Amino acid sequence: MKKTVISLALAALAGWASAGNLQVLVLDKDGKPVQDAVVVVVPANQGAPKVALPTQVTINQEKMRFIPAVSVVAVGTKALFVNNDPWEHHVRASAAGFAQFNAASSGGFELRLDGKPEGKPGKTADAVFEKAGPVLLGCHIHGSMRGHVYVSDSPWAVLTGADGIANLEQIPDGAAQIKVWQADQLLDIPPQSVTVSATPGKATMQLTVTPRRRRI
Known part of the structure; x- marks a missing residue:
């Protein structure tokens, strides 16, 4: 019984340690932060996100x-x-x-x-x-x-905030691709390859357009 409990605890710890966080900054062609860009991370390894x-x-x-x-x-x-x-x-x-x-x-x-x-x-x-x-x-x-x-x-997809930043959590460790979509960017920008680990990572993606000002 004790061995079973220890095995379960080690499995849970391994699952916890096999996920990492990633912060992605999206800029426009002039280097300014872009709000409401969609950042999608596609990991090579499967897993469950922190928030569906x-x-x-x-x-x-x-x-x-x-x-x-x-x-x-x-x-x-x-x-x-x-x-x-x-x-x-x-x-x-x-x-x-x-x-x-x-x-x-x-x-x-x-x-x-x-x-x-x-x-x-x-x-x-x-x-x-x-x-x-x-x-x-x-x-x-x-x-x-x-x-x-x-x-x-x-499941790892989120909008950038006013600061142009998207935070994605609990991404499975290993190779992954970052893709960005923004309404005014009609031609997709190339995805960026990253390696996710237990150490929080950062990446920057830059559009080739300046998004139109949103109607208020």
């Missing part, structure tokens, strides 16, 4: 904006769209990139949401993000509306 990506998300339409402007979710996530504006929105989604809302693009969807009646909850509609990759959100009626959802097949 959400499988449910709520995206509001408010003052002709998508809130949040960028969401990071797991493949298969169910999204609840809520229209808090008093007017109708015709939400549409397609793969983000050069072919924005192109009729030939696949994997998109359309949702019509009536305006919010005064004094009552906003109208809602559901959709599921079934395919990995960035998704562009827009509105058929209001062309200025833009939002994004990044659907990640790696």
Whole structure:
């Protein structure tokens, strides 16, 4: 019995020691920090993240904006769209990139949401993000509306903060690749190879564009 307990304790310790943390700084082409860039780490070794990506998300339409402007979710996530504006929105989604809302693009969807009646909850509609990759959100009626959802097949994916930094925890030790996606960076920048260890690591990724200022 004592040997079994010791073996379990050693296994748990080994599992704890086989994960590391990584801090990634994302800069624009001028060297300034970029907020709301998606940082994805793909380790060669499998493991479980400290915090799983959400499988449910709520995206509001408010003052002709998508809130949040960028969401990071797991493949298969169910999204609840809520229209808090008093007017109708015709939400549409397609793969983000050069072919924005192109009729030939696949994997998109359309949702019509009536305006919010005064004094009552906003109208809602559901959709599921079934395919990995960035998704562009827009509105058929209001062309200025833009939002994004990044659907990640790696559980190590997070948005950068105002300081341009993304912190990722409990990544399995060994080789890994860092990928960065940002809405205005239409041409992907090359991934960066890193080695994750028990010692916290740092990396810097630089875009080739200066992101447009977000509409407030």
